[in-house]
Amino acid sequence: GDASRKYLAAKEKLVWRVYPFEPDMKALAHELFRERLEDLLGCEEGECSDAINRCLASLFGPxxxxxxxxxxxxxxxxxxxxxGYFMGSCDDPRRIATLENVLALSGKVVRDTMRSGSDEADHNDSRGQSFVEHFMEASSSEGLAALPFIERYLKHGQVAESETIVAELREFQVAYHPEGAAAQRADASISRWQHRSFQNSDIPVIVEDIASSIIPPSDGGLSFDRYRDALEVLYGIQKCIPDQNVGVQDVVSNMKRAIDAEPEAALSSVEHGIICWQAGGFPKSMERIGAIDELREYICQKSLSSSVDAARSILEKPEGLRPSDIISVINGERGLTRSAYVLTSLNPELAARKLAECSNEGVHEVHSAILSSKTRAMMLHADEGAAVREWLLAFAEAIEPSSASELANRDVLEWIRGNIWEMLGVPREDQQEEPSGPKVGGLAPRDGGQEV
Structure with missing residues (x-):
């Protein structure tokens, strides 16, 4: 372009002679950053040389x-x-491997940022990728999704709380550098397939290593975060070697049993993962695996069932009801639809009857929850919005203020019933004039309320 020609013209006039120089980057990196890594690892000069060399090597791109x-x-x-996560980790190969990954991902982020917009970057994005290149790109994307503090810092200058960073590092290490023997064997076999470092005779061992690792992660099994990787290998083997007995459906069934054992850990994996669970920003360029969609839905439903069971058990306890416990379960759900599903799974008649037996504090808590922005949002924006309106109407119809022994609670129950009818736009000709309600504390105003 014009800029290149101008530069060459200026160079010809101003530069007398150009000497080619190619530095020894590995030696230079060692000289520049060795002490920094020694401080990070908490070791003396000359110690941990193998670990430091591996960490520095992970920085380099081709x-x-x-x-x-x-x-x-x-x-x-x-x-x-x-x-302080890596302090004293020279003799901990899992933490050193995690540090290698962090440095490699940091190098990628900086490389991509510095080269963005260049002709080279456009060219590289447009060319076809081999299997290994495709895997490496997907692996980097998933690693950055699992360790978001890297991009937050290098791209935006934001530093997350230390506790958040440590939690991300621990979860990443458990998934990609597991401690359990079965998970380690599966991780090694997955890596051999992904990097194409195996022989055909190794296929039965790869299949067996993966299949035997599908047990609950707390028992040394493969992390939920790696289920897509495992299935991708098995489907790849099945496609390339049709006569190989892979047994994918048996593996999927075992995955469900592992999920049954640890539903909350599985849900956490789904929420934090993007590529591995094919949700959110899952790239269209990658092959979609039907079993992963099935497992993701299974995990969400399993976790939701746990919340439903928890809310029902609270409501059905023979002793006094604590509405705040149920409200916490509902508000603790991720997303309006899930919260609505838990609410509507409860028996509205039983809830109304138990409410009449509650303490004054409990009745006021329910009133605030009914008028909260969360309830209104569930009615209007959740997929279960119609079911929420039906549940509230049945709840209001079942309320019997006269069944409350406490005078104050009778008035508040009447007020709750009237508020629900008003929210739902239900005309009630025989409805008595509602009490004005307490003027100090406790109850939320008619036009809103604080979410509990």
């Missing part, structure tokens, strides 16, 4: 020769140092 890039990528150590 043909890397940009010292500014390496320096910027290594700045992630400022964040890591404040957590």
């Amino acid at each position: 043909g890397e020769s940009n010292v500014r890039l390496l320096k910027r990528a290594m700045s992630i150590c400022d964040v890591l140092e404040s957590t």
Whole structure:
């Protein structure tokens, strides 16, 4: 372009002679960053040399020769140092491998940022990818999704709380550098398939390693975060070697049993994962695996069933009802639809009868919850909105203020019933004039209320 021609013209006039120089980047990186890594690991000079060499090697991309890039990528150590997570980890291969991953991902983020918009970047994005290249790109995307503190810092200059970073590092380490023997064997076999470092005779061992690792993660099984990787390998083997007895459906059934054992951990994996569970920003370029969609829905439904069971058990307790416990279960759900589903799973007649037996504090809690923005949002925006309106109407119809022994509770129950009718737009000609309600504390105003 014009800029290149101008530069070459200026160079010809101003530069007398150009000497080619190709620095030894590995030696330079060692000289520049060795002490920084020693401080991060808490070791003396000359100690942990193997670990430090592996960490520095993980920084480099193919043909890397940009010292500014390496320096910027290594700045992630400022964040890591404040957590103390890697202090004293020289003899812990799982934590060292995690640090290698963090540095490699930091290098990728900085490389992509520095090269964004260049002709080279456009060219690389447009060319066809081999299987290994495709896997490496997907793996980096998933790693950055699992460790969001890296991009937050390198792209936006934001530093997350140390506790948040440590939690992300621990979850990543459990998933990608497992402790259990079965999970380790499966992880190694998955890696051999993904990096194409196996022989055909190794296929039965790869299948067996993966199949035997599908037990609850707390028992040393493969992390839920790796279920897509495991199924991708098995489906790939089934496609490439049709006569190989892979037994994918048996593996999927075992995955469901592992989910049954630890539903909340499985749900956490779904919420934090993007690529592995094919949700949210799952890239269209990747092959979609039907079993993963099935497992994701199974996990969400399983977790939801746990919340339903918890709310019902609270409502059905023979002793006095504590409405705040049920309200916490409903509000603790992720998303309006899930909260609405838990609410409508309860028996409205039983809830109304138990409410009449509650303490004054409990009755006021229900009133605030009924008028909360959460309830109104469930009615209007949740997929279960119509069911919420039907439930509230049945609840209001079942309320019997006269059954409450406490005078104050009778008035509040009457007020709750009237508020629900008003929210639902139900005309009631025989409805008595509602009491004005207490003027001090407790009850939310008619036009809103604080979410409990």
